[in-house]
Amino acid sequence: MALAAPLQQAQGETLVRVENLKKWYPVTGGSIISRVVGHVKAVDGVSFTIRRGETFGLVGESGCGKTTLGKVLLRLQEPTAGAVYFEGRNIFELNKEEMRKLRREMQIIFQDPYASLNPRMTVGEIIGEPLEIHGVARGREKEKRVQQLLEVVGLASYHARRYPHEFSGGQRQRIGIARALALNPKLIVCDEPVSALDVSIQSQILNLLSDLQKEFGLTYLFIAHGLAVVKHISDRVGVMYLGKLVEIADKREIYANPRHPYTEALMSAIPIPDPTVRRERIILEGDVPSPINPPSGCRFHTRCRLAEEICREVEPSLVDIGNDHWVACHVRTR
């Protein structure tokens, strides 16, 4: 394994740096002439880094903007403001052709394995397409590479001739993974890759993802809506609420010592497989406020059990409380 040594050195080096990223969707109104009456602030000023070779877990409730963040980070959508540096280059400053070339390095695995595969293409065509697009391999060589990829993700080479609808959900997700792997990317955004699967299959896919990470030195941005899945696979975890990151820390740190009240509430929602354990549940009141008019100050203050006067007025920023543990909370960082 000649790969292993430089990889070890590379640990801790920054692969992706996200700076103050914003994605606002305009809300239009008016009957004859449409005008913008507001914005859905799906992602509203997010900054973090992803280190080479790690898995950065991103959690949050539905609608908190984590999927949007993943898509903007790959420039599948244009940002409203902010920057994403991939190996030091701001990807939003690249022109169309440069961006197209850079896509070899960054890939995505989608949540819904039923919607993410073109029903009119065979599995071989789907997995071979990235090779064709970037002129990596053609003809016989491409076929060989496709068969290798199928085997890497635990499928058989004769599956290449079949269509996606002939496979189960877990198998389809493996096809999606093989497609993402085809170009040997450095970064893979996993957008809730197991949420649509049965629990028994979820663990198989998660294991496959961590095996592949070791084998190919991949970096993951792993998006999920519960901390349980993220705990299994992540090195560091970021918690998102209403378009903002509220806490970032090492996995062990955040599970042992959650500081943000929202993280605490999420933690207490993880089931413990032991009926004799009693613990205090923190149950959040009310719904997530609308991202069109997010609450002033700290966005969580409307549901927070610790909220004080300052939380309503001043927006807290992420503060390092030591141990590379960042929290955005007035009360807890005092």
Place this chain on the structure above:
Amino acid sequence: MLLALPLARREAEPETPGRPDDATGARQVIRRFLRHRLAVMGLVILAALAVLALFGRQIAPHDPNAIIADVTTDAPSPGHPLGLDPVGRDNLSRLIDATRISLSVGVGSVAIYVTIGVILGALAGYFGGWVDMVIMRLADVVLSFPTLMLILVVTAVVGPSFWNVILVLGLLGWPPVARLVRGEFLTLREREFTQAARALGARDSRIIFRHILPNASGPILVAATFGTAQAILVEAALSFLGLGVQPPQASWGNMLIAAQSLTVLEEKPWMWLPPGLMIFISVLAINFVGDGLRDALDPRLRR
């Protein structure tokens, strides 16, 4: 829950039973098409019509434009099973010769307007914004004219002829196709597999032609077949009104002109019934083929 389970190692889920003769692509489409009985019947009829259209002159017993002078009745007779038309030409030969004209008008005009409709609809749906705005308003304008009226006026201005009928039908027929294609593109553009292609670095042309268009082909094909049938009917109507294909060239529509006379309609059914039946049969056959093709092209529908 998930964490409590002993995590299984990499082993594939039970797979769908494999078919040893899992054919791919075109062969599968053909197999699925052949399973559709009405479609196969329609295809056989269409093939027969196509033979009539291509070799009509050789098959027809008489010259379709020659006036038969030695027969004194226009009723069916041994040499002329469908009788003679009011001018004295052999009806069967004219019916056969008209097949070429009617099918060409149907196929030709639809080929023109499906091409225009797909291109404009794809541009509007894929790129959106002002491109979409301009194209769709143009479609609205064309659609807001009373169609038959417009066709009558245009043919009256440019002069009625075989080519003009094709052109007029072709240039005016695209808006419904453009709308249909735009709608398909709007939904397919946002589908995850299109986004996946974009994430892989596919160019717009590849996304349009490999990912979106094949998935929109079903509705387009159905529109095209119904359109062909429709065009044959419109040509018949135009020719019946005297503004379509001009005599002496026979078309099914202008053969029906004979039925404008009440005596012919009541007492000489051999003059108008055969062209009417030909229109009916060809329109039906085309529609069946369209249905069958739509089902065969969709790999999700298979039994």
